[in-house]
Amino acid sequence: MTNKTLRRWAQGLAVLCAATLGLTACGSSDDSGSGSTTSGAKSVTSALDKGGSITVWAWEPTLKKVVTDFEAKYPKVHVNLVNAGTGNDQYTALQNAVQAGKGGPDVAQIEYFALGQFALGKSVADLSGYGAKDLKAAYSPGPWNSVNINGGIYGLPMDSGPMAMFYNKKVFDKYKIAVPTTWDEYLAAARKLHKADPKAYITSDAGDAGLTTSMIWQAGGKPYKVDGTKVSVNFGSDPGTAAYTKVWQQLITEHLVSAVPPWSDQWYKGLGDGTIATLSTGAWMPANFTSGVAAASGDWRAAPLPQWQAGQHASAENGGSSLAVMQASKKKELAYAFLQYANKGAGVQTRIKGGAFPATTADLNSQTFLDTKFPYFGGQQANKIFSASAKNVVPGWTYLPYQVYANSIFNDTVGKAYVSSTPLTAGLKTWQDASVSYGKKQGFSMGD
CATH class of the missing domain: 3.40.190.10 (Periplasmic binding protein-like II)
Structure with a gap:
């Protein structure tokens, strides 16, 4: 659509x-x-x-x-x-x-x-x-x-959809890249990978509202507040948003992420040939790997999401x-x-x-579920990672009561940061203003 x-x-x-x-x-x-x-x-x-x-x-x-x-x-x-x-x-x-x-x-x-x-x-x-x-x-x-x-x-x-980071072990091993445990390490891995192979990228992101909100969620952000018909949108002073934009802006500015849109033929090809080396998404993804990237069976593994602060175990939902x-x-x-x-x-x-x-x-929590081996992931018991992620989802997140509309204008606002010199922070401010304006027109009481 x-x-x-x-x-x-x-x-x-x-x-x-x-x-x-x-x-x-x-x-x-x-x-x-x-x-x-x-x-x-x-x-x-x-x-x-x-x-x-x-x-x-x-x-x-x-x-x-x-x-x-x-x-x-x-x-x-x-x-x-x-x-x-x-x-x-x-x-x-x-x-x-x-x-x-x-x-x-x-x-x-x-x-x-x-x-x-x-x-x-x-x-x-x-x-x-x-x-x-x-x-x-x-x-x-x-x-x-x-x-x-x-x-x-x-x-x-x-x-x-408790989140995990799926990564191409074959690519990581080839370039001796350690599996990142923090987003700062992830940024360093992105630089190392792209330097070793200019055709390879740590991930693909053409501007995705669901990924953006999930990353902010994991960072402890709460830009949306909803109390009945009282709604507020504030990315500007939200600490979780600041943590996200600090890392993601560098990935975009340094051209370390592929602009291939998700679910496209090119995207599946990139996951298969190693030019897209990681994917941070929900635990529902394995079936899509099996059906859409069959030739890369055995190359991929699952890992916990990198953390915004070392030593934490925070996660978020996606989907x-x-x-x-x-x-x-x-x-x-x-x-x-x-x-x-x-x-x-x-x-x-x-x-x-x-x-x-x-x-x-x-x-x-079922032992049978936790012990399930995934042939696609080299026999890894990936459900142990997914189950832990579900328990570590940061509490308190809420969506707008018109999130579908807000997501529909993401590419017209934040999306510009991916194709121009517009900073992510400016794109998020434009998204915020447009979301607030829409809420007012629909009769919501919009606060700060």
């Missing part, structure tokens, strides 16, 4: 809910998720006993097997699984359904950074009354914080999705039953076997 189309979607959703920023419903005001947890749990059980049909919009491939198993366990229930598009394409379809008041699903896959935008407008239901509020200990902190919005639980975590129940659904109890099965029950193991990375603490 183009940035222009993405902006139209984000603006449409914000306009749709602008008149209800007091957190009343954007649509029906009845929320079946409220009330007694006990009665809510009983209603879920009753819904399964009665049966019926629900529609789930999701693009995640492991859910196909989950649906098959769920229907086998509950033969009175039929799940219509629909791929309405990936990410923003689906969000556009959801927005259209909300505006029309019909045609939407009962359950939708929504990425963590986008969930707040739907929750604010009450397009998704608060699941607290079904017992979701009591599930905090079942999930790792990052994903749980992402579904816990303004005191309500607006989805159950489906997966998570991941929830399953949410749509407010307009007439079958919320049955929909929640599917969420429980897919995201906390037997469906979790099904998805792990299919290559998904869990958000559930029981699975993250």
Whole structure:
């Protein structure tokens, strides 16, 4: 989806809910998720006993097997699984359904950074009354914080993206580069690599909002503050942002990062031939290495993220999705039953076997899970690194309630630092100002 189309979607959703920023419903005001947890749990059980049909919009491939198993366990229930598009394409379809008041699903896959935008407008239901509020200990902190919005639980975590640094061991060994444990060491490694082979780069970064916010998150930054409809954006005096820009500006200025955009054919080629030597991203990445960079099997390894301060063990999330129940659904109890099965029950193991990375603490701590060997990574037990990362995610991060829109203008603001002499700090200031201006126009109370 183009940035222009993405902006139209984000603006449409914000306009749709602008008149209800007091957190009343954007649509029906009845929320079946409220009330007694006990009665809510009983209603879920009753819904399964009665049966019926629900529609789930999701693009995640492991859910196909989950649906098959769920229907086998509950033969009175039929799940219509629909791929309405990936990410923003689906969000556009959801927005259209909300505006029309019909045609939407009962359950939708929504990425963590986008969930707040739907929750604010009450397009998704608060699941607290079904017992979701009591599930905090079942999930790792990052994903749980992402579904816990303004005191309500607006989805159950489906997966998570605790970050790690994937590196090409073959390239590192060839040039005798030590695996960096700090970002300063990473900068030094970037210089050494590019000097040894001018065609090789430590990583690729053409300007990515998700990577930028994750790096700031790991550094302890909190540029976004959200309290209901009170919002502030401040990159200028944020210590985590300063730590990030100090290192990343040098990588950009010294031309130590490749400008190849992620997920492109060139990007996969660079990962395969060693001209892109590291990738800092979520723990969901291994399956993409296996399918997209098959020829480099055995060359790559996983390592903890480099640290902003030596001796720390801080991490952040990058990516991941929830399953949410749509407010307009007439079958919320049955929909929640599917969420429980897919995201906390037997469906979790099904998805792990299919290559998904869990958000559930029981699975993250399972010895079987931790001991899993990855043939692609030379037999490395990489889940030990990923699981530790999930436990070390820096608490307190929040996204804007219109983060989808903010991300859509990243390349028009911060992105200029990658293709011109504009400093990262100036690009972030422009992004901040544009985000604040947009928030004001949508009726948010914007603070300092």
